[in-house]
């Protein structure tokens with residue numbers, strides 16, 4: 001006789017959508033238990049059936065004392081890490097994008113803080129687009145946008161956006177969950193694909209919030225989902241809660257994957273780690289430039305992993321990596 005947890009895993013493996021109670025039941029299982037191992041095995045088997053793992057590369061193009069004040073972000077004005085507005089030189093941004101492309105990134109993301117001038121961002125994107133190979137997929141990780149700004153991103157050569165309704169949205173950020181969801185809808189209407197994630201997870205988050213944000217992620221119908229932990233920013237008000245372990249994150253990202261249902265095969269985690277890939281994470285990010293989890297300006301010389309390091313982690317997890325352009329972002 002199968003345990004109720006194994007029955008829920010079978011349901012997900014069979015392609016059925018899990019209910020909120022079933023997702024809650026999976027999240028409630030202790031991370032290193034026998035049943036958690038089963039959940040992680042089920043998630044990994046979905047990833048293996050979906051195909052190869054991907055590594056995307058992100059370049060943070062600017063820094064600022066951002067007034068949105070997301071407490072988990074080093075750019076938040078309240079965290080007093082980056083006190084001045086600064087946009088990287090175009091040459092440096094292009095060099096980092098080309099380096100990521102050369103190393104084998106399956107997609108290139110350009111990230112900007114919420115208060116970066118949108119026209120300046122589009123200009124940078126246009127220059128980068130000209131230098132990247134035509135088949136390289138470009139993704140925007142930017143502030144909330146409306147439909148017309150979505151069209152402008154598409155016109156500049158972006159295939160999609162990364163956007164999440166974060167844990168604690170509206171409470172530890174100055175952005176309402178509704179605004180975040182409106183951006184997702186505007187982007188989709190403009191023809192942009194959307195990648196999302198249940199993040200940034202901290203030890204203080206309740207089962208109910210994990211379930212709520214997982215279902216929101218599912219309803220976005222993203223090209224990939226997944227889950228990532230919060231990295232403590234020194235001196236931030238969230239530092240007191242500490243960080244979730246990689247062992248716990250492996251369990252959480254596996255549950256998120258099982259909850260997504262058929263058609264959402266991409267399952268990211270960040271920062272890259274072997275337990276996560278063993279548990280079914282099939283998308284990592286390499287990083288350069290400014291990074292909201294770092295306190296240094298050039299994250300490629302600090303916290304940021306390069307493509308090779310991400311490849312090595314997937315190798316340790318026995319997960320082959322895609323060569324060429326992202327399949328996640330190529331899917332309709």
Ligand code: SF4
Nearest residue numbers: 066068070073113114
């Ligand atoms: S996450 Fe984005 S919106 Fe929030 S503080 Fe950082 S840059 Fe600003």
